[in-house]
Amino acid sequence: MVEPIFDYQFRLILIGDSTVGKSSLLKYFTDGKFAELSDPTVGVDFFARLIEVKDGCRIKLQLWDTAGQERFRSITKSYYRNSVGALLVYDICNRASFEHIPLWMMEAKRHIEPHRPVFALVGCKLDLANSSNRREVSLEEARAFAEQNGLHHVETSAKSGVNVEDAFRLVTQEVYGRIQTGEYKVEDGWDGIKTGFQRPGGLDFNLIEAEPAKSTCC
Amino acid sequence: MTGGGTEVLFPIGHPKYTAPEVHLSSIFVKSGPKVDIWSLGFIVAELALGKKLWVDLKLSQCIRKVISLLQCDGTVLERLAREHNCWETYEQLPSDLKDFIAACLNVSPKKRLMPKDLLNHVLFQSIQCPKEKFTAKVYNSVQNCKLQKPLLSERKLQEIYYLWQLAGGDVQSELKKQGLIRTKAPILSLPTVVLLEGTLFGQVRDQTSMLDLRVVPLPLDNLYQRLAHLPATSYYPLVEIKSDIIQTEQQLDAATLPLIIRERDTEYQFHRVVLYDRLLTGYPYKKASILKEARKDVPPIFRGDIWAALLEVAGNMEDLYISIDKETPTHMDRQIEVDIPRCHQYDELLSSCEGHKKFKRVLKAWVVSHPQYVYWQGLDSLCAPFLFLNFNKEYQAYACFSAFIPKYLHNFFLKDNSAIIQEYLAKFSHLIVFHDPALANHLASINFIPELFAIPWFLTMFSHVFPLHKIFHLWDKLLLGDASFPLYIGLSVLEQLRDTLLESGFNECILLFSDLPEIDIERCVTNSIELYCSTPRSVTYRQHELSLATSDSERSQLEISPITVAELQSEFCPRISAADVLDLLDMNHAKFSRPKVVVVDIRPPDEFHRGAVPGSVNIPYSEDAQISCLTRHKGKIMVVAGSGRGPHACEFSRRLVGEGFSRVCTLHKGVQVLRSTNILVVPNAM
Numbered sequence: 001m002v003e004p005i006f007d008y009q010f011r012l013i014l015i016g017d018s019t020v021g022k023s024s025l026l027k028y029f030t031d032g033k034f035a036e037l038s039d040p041t042v043g044v045d046f047f048a049r050l051i052e053v054k055d056g057c058r059i060k061l062q063l064w065d066t067a068g069q070e071r072f073r074s075i076t077k078s079y080y081r082n083s084v085g086a087l088l089v090y091d092i093c094n095r096a097s098f099e100h101i102p103l104w105m106m107e108a109k110r111h112i113e114p115h116r117p118v119f120a121l122v123g124c125k126l127d128l129a130n131s132s133n134r135r136e137v138s139l140e141e142a143r144a145f146a147e148q149n150g151l152h153h154v155e156t157s158a159k160s161g162v163n164v165e166d167a168f169r170l171v172t173q174e175v176y177g178r179i180q181t182g183e184y185k186v187e188d189g190w191d192g193i194k195t196g197f198q199r200p201g202g203l204d205f206n207l208i209e210a211e212p213a214k215s216t217c218c
Numbered sequence: 219m220t221g222g223g224t225e226v227l228f229p230i231g232h233p234k235y236t237a238p239e240v241h242l243s244s245i246f247v248k249s250g251p252k253v254d255i256w257s258l259g260f261i262v263a264e265l266a267l268g269k270k271l272w273v274d275l276k277l278s279q280c281i282r283k284v285i286s287l288l289q290c291d292g293t294v295l296e297r298l299a300r301e302h303n304c305w306e307t308y309e310q311l312p313s314d315l316k317d318f319i320a321a322c323l324n325v326s327p328k329k330r331l332m333p334k335d336l337l338n339h340v341l342f343q344s345i346q347c348p349k350e351k352f353t354a355k356v357y358n359s360v361q362n363c364k365l366q367k368p369l370l371s372e373r374k375l376q377e378i379y380y381l382w383q384l385a386g387g388d389v390q391s392e393l394k395k396q397g398l399i400r401t402k403a404p405i406l407s408l409p410t411v412v413l414l415e416g417t418l419f420g421q422v423r424d425q426t427s428m429l430d431l432r433v434v435p436l437p438l439d440n441l442y443q444r445l446a447h448l449p450a451t452s453y454y455p456l457v458e459i460k461s462d463i464i465q466t467e468q469q470l471d472a473a474t475l476p477l478i479i480r481e482r483d484t485e486y487q488f489h490r491v492v493l494y495d496r497l498l499t500g501y502p503y504k505k506a507s508i509l510k511e512a513r514k515d516v517p518p519i520f521r522g523d524i525w526a527a528l529l530e531v532a533g534n535m536e537d538l539y540i541s542i543d544k545e546t547p548t549h550m551d552r553q554i555e556v557d558i559p560r561c562h563q564y565d566e567l568l569s570s571c572e573g574h575k576k577f578k579r580v581l582k583a584w585v586v587s588h589p590q591y592v593y594w595q596g597l598d599s600l601c602a603p604f605l606f607l608n609f610n611k612e613y614q615a616y617a618c619f620s621a622f623i624p625k626y627l628h629n630f631f632l633k634d635n636s637a638i639i640q641e642y643l644a645k646f647s648h649l650i651v652f653h654d655p656a657l658a659n660h661l662a663s664i665n666f667i668p669e670l671f672a673i674p675w676f677l678t679m680f681s682h683v684f685p686l687h688k689i690f691h692l693w694d695k696l697l698l699g700d701a702s703f704p705l706y707i708g709l710s711v712l713e714q715l716r717d718t719l720l721e722s723g724f725n726e727c728i729l730l731f732s733d734l735p736e737i738d739i740e741r742c743v744t745n746s747i748e749l750y751c752s753t754p755r756s757v758t759y760r761q762h763e764l765s766l767a768t769s770d771s772e773r774s775q776l777e778i779s780p781i782t783v784a785e786l787q788s789e790f791c792p793r794i795s796a797a798d799v800l801d802l803l804d805m806n807h808a809k810f811s812r813p814k815v816v817v818v819d820i821r822p823p824d825e826f827h828r829g830a831v832p833g834s835v836n837i838p839y840s841e842d843a844q845i846s847c848l849t850r851h852k853g854k855i856m857v858v859a860g861s862g863r864g865p866h867a868c869e870f871s872r873r874l875v876g877e878g879f880s881r882v883c884t885l886h887k888g889v890q891v892l893r894s895t896n897i898l899v900v901p902n903a904m
Binding site for chain 2 (some may be wrong): 009018019020037038039040042044045046047050060062066068069071074075078128154
């Protein structure tokens with residue numbers, strides 16, 4: 001099977017409470033569709049999409065959608081290690097899901113160590129908050145929290161598609177930036193960042209694929 | 219069906235016979251016994267007066283009449299008699315009958331009597347205790363009918379309806395023929411003008427949504443014809459035959475057809491229904507026969523009951539279920555409430571309002587009655603098939619669900635289930651290695667571990683992965699297997715995707731499982747059974763499985779025993795117990811003409827010559843030991859036996875798998891465990 005040509009592959013993980021809209025966000029980002037109902041994620045689910053960053057570099061995003069139910073953390077924590085970025089997802093119309101964000105962030109930091117992931121705080125269901133006035137988390141407080149912790153913040157709607165692209169683009173651009181400054185490197189045994197096939201015309205490198213990491217289980 | 223009349227737009231009784239309070243209430247009064255008593259009174263009144271009342275009136279006038287009865291001076295019956303010019307008849311009626319009718323037709327629902335009070339009415343005093351006579355009479359009439367009516371009419375109504383549908387019957391089209399359903403493009407029913415207050419203009423009200431009292435008989439001719447050639451004995455199959463001379467197996471032509479076709483074949487289903495009906499009546503005594511028949515197939519109509527039998531549900535589950543508190547709010551309610559509306563919602567039953575209510579009750583009942591467990595996402599999917607099949611027997615759905623979990627998912631729903639899941643997935647990996655080394659090597663090389671895709675498979679026994687109609691066929695067979703059987707199903711699913719997997723990298727693999735391609739369930743099931751039969755039991759041994767066996771101390775040294783999860787995960791190949799090896803060696807040639815197993819002894823030659831398994835091959839362990847001599851044993855189960863301690867056996871077996879040998883395993887505890895069996899011989903003497 002021939003893979004589409006890309007320069008880098010980033011692995012991003014989506015975390016947050018059950019039913020905040022992680023799967024819908026991904027569905028919209030990868031398919032451009034909104035599903036009124038989506039199955040609960042049991043364990044982990046995957047999506048992929050190719051995007052281009054500012055200087056034309058092509059990035060393949062490997063997107064890991066995790067189960068939101070708190071119990072699955074013991075199973076899903078092994079997925080964190082190989083991620084370079086994490087989208088902390090909450091529901092704008094559900095206060096509790098926002099209040100749990102610090103927990104999710106700590107959890108992710110702890111398991112991604114020693115790597116320092118790029119975080120983005122993503123509010124979902126903006127359409128619902130606007131149309132029926134059910135907002136429970138104000139834009140200001142989310143923004144304040146994001147600034148305090150050095151996160152990007154964006155409010156999205158997987159129904160209308162508002163800002164969905166931005167949410168992923170912000171993280172991707174930041175990761176790419178950190179590669180350029182040398183903060184991130186492609187490492188063997190870590191799948192957070194991988195280089196893809198070289199573009200035609202480039203030097204004839206061997207395929208650089210990460211070594212199979214020792215199977216670490218949940 | 220209509221929630222006591224509250225869930226439909228039309229009145230559920232004939233307006234003439236309906237109690238006035240029903241007509242008066244703006245929100246629908248729930249229909250109930252008191253409303254029925256009014257209707258009873260009205261019918262008796264008609265009979266007593268010998269006249270149909272209000273015959274020529276229009277519907278609206280009729281309703282007005284009923285309401286006007288609220289303002290009678292005397293009794294309702296008096297008023298009715300006057301209105302219909304039959305005062306004379308009225309006067310001649312016995313007083314107890316008049317009193318009875320008055321009790322029924324009391325305009326105040328509060329004062330109207332309940333059925334049990336009415337039974338104590340003076341009117342009935344003279345006819346106490348006629349019960350026995352009455353039933354005998356009915357029975358006699360049934361006896362007489364028997365000879366004339368087709369045997370089919372003795373079957374239960376639901377069975378007849380099921381067969382009728384298979385024979386091409388379709389209620390919708392029957393109703394259409396009668397003009398009771400008219401199809402009309404939805405856009406044509408839009409009004410042309412709607413005023414702000416809500417008044418509609420421009421559309422005639424659709425008559426089909428109104429009450430229609432016509433009774434539509436469903437023609438049975440088709441079904442009769444299909445079954446006409448069957449002898450009467452088909453209706454009474456022999457389930458217990460003492461003599462072997464009589465051929466018990468009635469070979470049906472359809473029996474060899476694919477499952478999907480068998481399920482649609484009227485005649486085949488008829489035989490299955492008749493047979494299972496008898497067996498299920500005899501459950502639990504007929505459990506063995508049900509099991510035997512279930513190996514062939516399960517007719518959809520009885521699936522719920524058959525599954526309950528296979529899961530050995532017995533006893534009074536209804537009372538138990540009723541006694542469980544399903545109402546008190548608990549902390550997992552939110553999670554259950556958000557999961558249910560996302561679970562198999564393409565199905566009409568499960569997506570209905572009633573379905574959601576039942577769903578929640580059954581799940582809550584399970585969580586409440588199993589305090590050691592917690593609600594995990596995925597339990598909803600697991601519960602869905604049982605609820606669908608036992609939609610009107612919630613307690614049986616609960617009972618099956620409760621019996622299913624310990625059998626296949628023992629301890630999976632503990633708050634911390636990581637040890638159980640890790641062991642399960644490690645065993646799954648071992649099984650892939652054992653049967654398909656090429657696939658296992660490939661998956662290992664791209665580091666594509668079962669943790670990434672198989673958790674929803676096993677946590678929900680595939681009910682989160684497949685649609686209901688596939689789950690039914692899968693579980694029909696799953697329920698016949700033991701706790702290890704799901705592992706084989708998992709392997710069979712992989713086998714169907716094998717070609718794609720082999721040529722895919724990590725990214726394609728994970729995407730493949732995100733959106734699982736079509737899986738042929740019948741093939742998957744057949745394949746699983748083959749794999750199951752060709753695998754020694756100890757290969758899939760799990761310490762976390764619910765075991766009825768004895769404690770560790772009593773277990774034979776030759777059996778497999780628990781090892782740590784870390785050890786399990788570090789090993790590439792499965793372990794086999796000495797007992798299974800002995801069984802496969804078949805020293806007495808009792809079972810196989812040739813042994814199915816070859817023991818590869820990797821101990822140093824001196825140890826080997828002091829005593830080895832007969833027929834074993836000695837390849838002393840070293841980094842570059844020659845293994846080409848094993849090629850001629852390909853196809854046999856290869857048991858790598860070391861001295862028991864040290865990682866050599868594991869490394870060696872991994873190398874064998876790397877070379878493409880299948881069915882490789884290591885001997886649990888090494889060669890010396892066989893000392894006690896007197897089987898070891900000095901190789902020269904072999």
